Amino acid sequence: MHRLLLTLALAACATFPGGVQAERFVLAKTALELHDDAGRTLARYAIRAKHMDQRSDDGRFAVLQDADSGRIELWRAAAGQLQREAAWPAPALEVEQLCLHRDAQGLLQLFLLGNEGLSEQWLIDGRRALPVQRLATPFEPSACRVRDGEATLYVAEPGVGLWALSANAERPGRRLLLAEPQLGEKSLNGRLDAWLAEHPAAAPAARHPVVMPMGQTQPMREVGDAADDPAIWVHRSRGAQSLILATDKKRGLAVYGLDGRERQFLPVGRINNVDLRQGLVYGGRQLDLAVATQRDEAGLVLFGISPGGRVSELARLKTTLDDIYGVCVGRNADGGLDVFPNDKDGRVQRLRLKLAGKTWNVEPVGEFRLDSQPEGCVVDEANQALFVGEEKRGIWRVDLGGEGSKPALVITAGPGLMPDVEGLAIHPGRGWLVVSSQGSDSFAVYDIRPPFAQRGTFAIGTNAALGIDGVSETDGLDLTPANLGGPYADGVLVVQDGHKRLPHGPQNFKLVPWRDVEKAVQAR
Template sequence: MSILSRAPLAPALTGLASAALLAALCPPAAVSAPPAHAPAHGVDRGAATQRAVPAVEVTTDNETPVLYDSEEGGNASGDDPAIWVDAQDSANSIVVVTAKEGGLRVYDLDSNELQAVAAAEAPREDAAAGRYNNVDIAYGVPLGGERVDVAVVSDRYNDQVRFFAIDPAGARAQTPLTEVTAADLPFLFHADRAGVDTEQTAYGLAVWQPRQGGTYVVVTQEGTTALTLVEVMEQDGALGYVPVDTVSMPAQFDLPDGTVWTPCEEPGVGPQFEGVAVDRRTGTLFAAQEDVGLWEIGLSTQGFTGKQGLIDRVKDFGVHDRFDPETEECEPIDPADEGVGGSLLEADAEGVDIYYGRGANGYVVVSSQGDDSFAVYERNGRHAPVGSFRVRGVDGVDDIHGSDGLAIASVPVGEYTRGLLVTHDEPESGPGVDDEQGPTNFSYVDVGDVLDALGLRGR
């Protein structure tokens, strides 16, 4: 049954059940634009000088079917996951992932595919087929007199956000997702289709639902340092948004030796953000600038605030590089340059999400794509680094490589009684996998195993 056809305020993860789930994981902070240059010293909080400690190891024996980024595979390139938790029966929860031009995929907790959603044209007069990059979940959004749970998706080819209502039957639904995007929504970063066609468009994405009400979405722009905040609104019986604020983060950094460091990128491309997550309890945005590091940025319902700081730096932060147009790679100008980077993040810094522990406790987890690991920081205080981990595959499942997006559910999810981590894996490998077709997939990890391996407190 379609989520839109049920009685108003029906059960599942709507109404009181939705509110209870959000509470289990919620007041915002106050908070505009940071300086054009951010000092490399004084914002690090000690993370850059943290002594390197080997990553601990956890395992996974649960992975989704392989996706292929090829014509034969429907140009399906896995990128980012989100977890919808059924508050009444957590074993009925689903995982929604983006597959770029391949659309969306929906899986159950045994990683079986339940639905493939094509990257269809956006509902707009100048429509183009979609390219779905990042996804997050919003609970209890008002729509048609009901409160629905929604998968919120960034669409790069249309520079907008799109919305998919989640059937409360979850994994038992015949079609778990149904698109409910309003028509002719404004572009997020461009004035017209010509600008959108440059493809510096909607990229990373995170949902924020502050305690005082409302649903907001933070979206990053591909190839620039821009972040934008929009508020989700019902429009003509569907879901749309209105712009709230946009901020440009630093692209250059003052180093202790007096030089100014600009991260090396392709010509015309800036040091972009992708992985983002908003702390539901404090309103703090944690944002990964891929070639720079992990930021904290203040949010309010009015927009971005002056609260911002660089929590940790990638390992080669401050190394002056030169772009080689022949190899399309960045090479150090001085091979002996060690920079002033941290010890946990090896570029790219990618996916970000938050584990909510008891009270004010919890941890921020970041994909360290360059060395196939995941960095972990305290959620509160000065966000001190607490360690890192890698994921090894067992029982026929391969190890996690080059993770992009990740998602964490801090509450019990089926057999994952201490929480569930879902992470992207690229390239997927193993028997029967065609490594010539760009294979990717997603793996499920028990959060309890991560906490135990790092000696951290849970809920």
């Protein structure tokens, strides 16, 4: 009974933004009622319902659970009348509480808290309810609220206290116990609102312009940290038939079409990063070649790509690195390939790919060392330079044209570029360097020429219409300005996604039209 009273009390104080009292939903024992600001009943619908939450940020609406059928229902107030807008089948769990959240992108999220510590998060998109994730929550919760600005879900657990959990499915975080009970369960139910009133909301995270993914690849074969780094192969005459080579760092190399479907899988073992170049000159022929780091062998795997897009393994190449990690490649003055693998101990090597008869090998050209772990790197062929990301510190640039050139730290991690510094790619036409700012689930864009000014930042949000979730904790990325047709007529940016949420599943890669990235950066 005390939970019903709490719900009624909360409904009675519901207001529009700015503190103006307005129409509100109230749950009676056998009906859902709409009251005006004087407490008069404007409309009534006979239903035995429970666990209601309501909002006024998009008109007055409420979500509740039908106590008899278990269905979750969305109701709206329209001209003083009640209107059921949508209804969804009962969830598999026994719902103990529910609460709503408007995320940073403006999308409506619903938390259904189970009584046995297992809960669900849904995305409400019009009349659709899309499952986002299952999450562990406190047992038998007696109340819940979400502070939208700080994306925090607060839950009261009887006999334990008040908990704070991340409301952002892309950044799960840890549960924190904020306050312990002193007067038993009944007082705890009311203490949630009191605690929130007494404690100011945390400052919201920095906002970035948001672009939408228009495509995604099939998920990895295994759960956990599997997807890592993509490289884009452009079909010479039919851009729409271009491919994405992507590392499954538990199993091998996956090859996807722009529709996200897997075309090939090469089980070459634990490869971490991959990069490629097209039209390389070897033995009087033009070849398309890709190189990936093979961690179990502390070496490299060389792949050939046919004119039709068939990928095949050509060779295993040894290095003198101990814990090989990232790699990038670039065309040298002879039209061949230079390979730049790096090691977790900070070493970065320059190797020249050679072909003797039918045998591939690499010759050492140079080596330097950073103080801590690098991974992402990219070759600026037009300016004969190498950019390397040192994960905790920033981005280094090395002049490839001079003998014995030393690396220079040209971009320091800080606002707009939060460690870990991960994937790097260059848009040659724009002269921009795109970097994964993993610590802020965003991307930073810089000039590739001094003074390496930051052009802007952006994040990749949820495309609810296509059922594609947003992007977080990105490792590798790649881009091409080539016309690949359709939404990618101005090029495409491909990024690894650290958390797949629609629906929840193994990691994958997202595709973003390059023209949308340009608009976001230039809108700053």
